[in-house]
Structure formats: C-alpha cells, structure tokens
Amino acid sequence: MITPVTDVIPLASNFLVPNGTFIVELIAFVIIVFLLFKYIVPPIDRAMTARQDAIRQQFADLDKAKEEANSAKDEFEAQIADARKEAARIREDAREQGAAIIAEMREQAQTEANRIVEHGKTQIEAERQQAVASLRAEVGALATGLAGRIVGESLEDDARQSRVVERFLAELETGDPVAAVQATPAQQPQAAAVAEAPVREFPGAVKAPADGSQPDGYIVKGNAESMLYHAPGGRWYDTTQAEYWFRSEEDAIAAGFTKAGTRKKSAE
Structure with a gap:
C-alpha cells in the first residue's frame, strides 16, 4: 500500500524550533530581568521595607502613646x-474654723453684754446713791423743819435729825411723804402739841379731840398749819392726824381750806 505524501512545513517557519530571533529575545529578557533585580527591585524592596518599618514604628508609637x-x-x-x-x-477645716469663730464671737458678745449690764447696774446704783445723797441734802432740812413744825419741837439735834431724814426717805420710797413726816420719833407728843397750840376758829369746823377720835358726822380732816383738807378716799387721809374736822368738803372750802394735792396740779 502506498502512503500519500503530505506537504512538509519548513523548519524556518515552525515557532517551536528556536531560531536566532528567539535567542536574541531570550538574551534580552534575561538582561532585562537581571537589570530589574539588580537596579529596580532592590530600591523598591528597600522602599517597601522602609515603609513597613515606618508603619511598624507608627504602630509602636501609637501603642506607646496609648500607654502614656x-x-x-x-x-x-x-x-x-x-x-x-x-x-x-479644706471645707471641713473652714466649717470647724467658722464654728469656732462663731462660738468665740458669741462668747465675746455674751461677755460684752454681761459687762455692759454690770456696768449699767453699777452706774445705776451710783446714780441712785448720788440721788439719795442729793435727796437727803435737799429734803433733809425740809423734812426736819416740817416735822418740827408739826410736832411743835425743834429737831436740830443731829442724831434726831438723822433718824427723821432716814425715816422720811424710807417713807418716800413707799410713795407716802405725809406718813414719813408723821412717822417721826416725835409723833407721840404730836397730839399734845396740837392740843397746846392756840385754838383757831373756822366756820363749820370743830377742834379735833385730844384723844384723836373722830366726832360723829364729821368726815373731812383739816390742817390749820397748811390750810389743807383731806377727804375720805384721799391718798393721805388715813395717815393724816386732823386738827379740825368738817362735815363736808364744802364746809372746808368755805372755811378757806384747799384740798390736798390740788395746789401741785394747779401749779403744773
């Protein structure tokens, strides 16, 4: 059997068969690769390594900054x-100091108030003593003179005058000056002195009995020395010893007497 003969492809046109161009291209490729790895890749690799190191350093710095x-x-x-x-x-110290300051100020205020009160009491007592001394000096002579005129005897004796003044001032403090005069040690002889005094006649009046009793129907007391009369209910009625007795205030006024206490009011 005879095999048919096919067309044969020349070797120069087969791409699988190396030729001169292929070899040149291969050599050029190798040179390019060499140049790349020799001059291009190392700088890029170094740059990338440096970048990675920088990134690592940044992360480290970030971690350190975070820790800081x-x-x-x-x-x-x-x-x-x-x-x-x-x-x-500080607040507690300030609170304690404030409380201490307040307590100290209160204590000082209380001490000052007590001092002022004591000073006031002392001053009042001194002024009282001064007033009493002045009153004794001014009223003593008046009291002894008035008491002497009432009882009809002299009270110039110092001891007697001192007793009269002391009793007069004591009665003044109770608000009853007439009782002060009539409460003198010479009060007992007063009735006799009145009885021995010259009898004066006043219309509508009767002389007070020597025993100091009150005549029937006569209720108003009169004093011829002062020409004053005291009606029942008056301030000094009970303590006044009558020289004359009147049936009424009208009789006393008709006889020339004035109601006790009205002269001062008129003068005011």
Whole structure:
C-alpha cells in the first residue's frame, strides 16, 4: 500500500524550533530581568521595607502613646481624687474654723453684754446713791423743819435729825411723804402739841379731840398749819392726824381750806 505524501512545513517557519530571533529575545529578557533585580527591585524592596518599618514604628508609637495616655489618665484621675480629698478637708477645716469663730464671737458678745449690764447696774446704783445723797441734802432740812413744825419741837439735834431724814426717805420710797413726816420719833407728843397750840376758829369746823377720835358726822380732816383738807378716799387721809374736822368738803372750802394735792396740779 502506498502512503500519500503530505506537504512538509519548513523548519524556518515552525515557532517551536528556536531560531536566532528567539535567542536574541531570550538574551534580552534575561538582561532585562537581571537589570530589574539588580537596579529596580532592590530600591523598591528597600522602599517597601522602609515603609513597613515606618508603619511598624507608627504602630509602636501609637501603642506607646496609648500607654502614656492611659498613664496620664490614671495620674489625672489620681490628682482629681487627691484634689477632691483636699477640697473636702479644706471645707471641713473652714466649717470647724467658722464654728469656732462663731462660738468665740458669741462668747465675746455674751461677755460684752454681761459687762455692759454690770456696768449699767453699777452706774445705776451710783446714780441712785448720788440721788439719795442729793435727796437727803435737799429734803433733809425740809423734812426736819416740817416735822418740827408739826410736832411743835425743834429737831436740830443731829442724831434726831438723822433718824427723821432716814425715816422720811424710807417713807418716800413707799410713795407716802405725809406718813414719813408723821412717822417721826416725835409723833407721840404730836397730839399734845396740837392740843397746846392756840385754838383757831373756822366756820363749820370743830377742834379735833385730844384723844384723836373722830366726832360723829364729821368726815373731812383739816390742817390749820397748811390750810389743807383731806377727804375720805384721799391718798393721805388715813395717815393724816386732823386738827379740825368738817362735815363736808364744802364746809372746808368755805372755811378757806384747799384740798390736798390740788395746789401741785394747779401749779403744773
């Protein structure tokens, strides 16, 4: 059997068979690769390595900054806590100092008030003593003279005058000056002195009995020395010893007497 003969492809046109162009291209590729790894890749690799190192350093710096921030935060919180404690202590100290100052000021105020009160009492007592001394000096002579005129005897004796003044002032403090005069040690002889005095006649009046009794129907007391009369209910009615008795105030006024206490009011 005879095999048919096909067309044969020349070797120069087969791409699988290396030729001169292929070899040149291969050599050029190798040179390019060499140049790349020799001059291009190392700088790029170094740049990438440096970038990675920079990124790692940044992360490290970030971690360090975070740690420092946390440490600063803890320190700040500790300082805040200390500041709060210090502020609380200062407030407590201020409160205690304020309370102490208030207590001291109250004590000083109370002491000053007590001193003022005591000073006032002392001053009042001194003024009282001064007033009593002045009253004794001014009223003593009047009291002894008036008492002497009432009882009809002299009270120039110092001891007697002193007793009269003391009793007069004591009665003045009770608000009864007439009783002060009539309460003198010479009060007992007063009735006799009145009885021995010259009898004066007044219309509508009767002379007081020697025993000091009150005549029937006569209710108004009269004093011829002062020409004053005392009606029942008057301030000095009970303590006044009558020289004359009247049936009524009208009789006393008709006889020339004046009601006790009205002269002072008229003068005012």
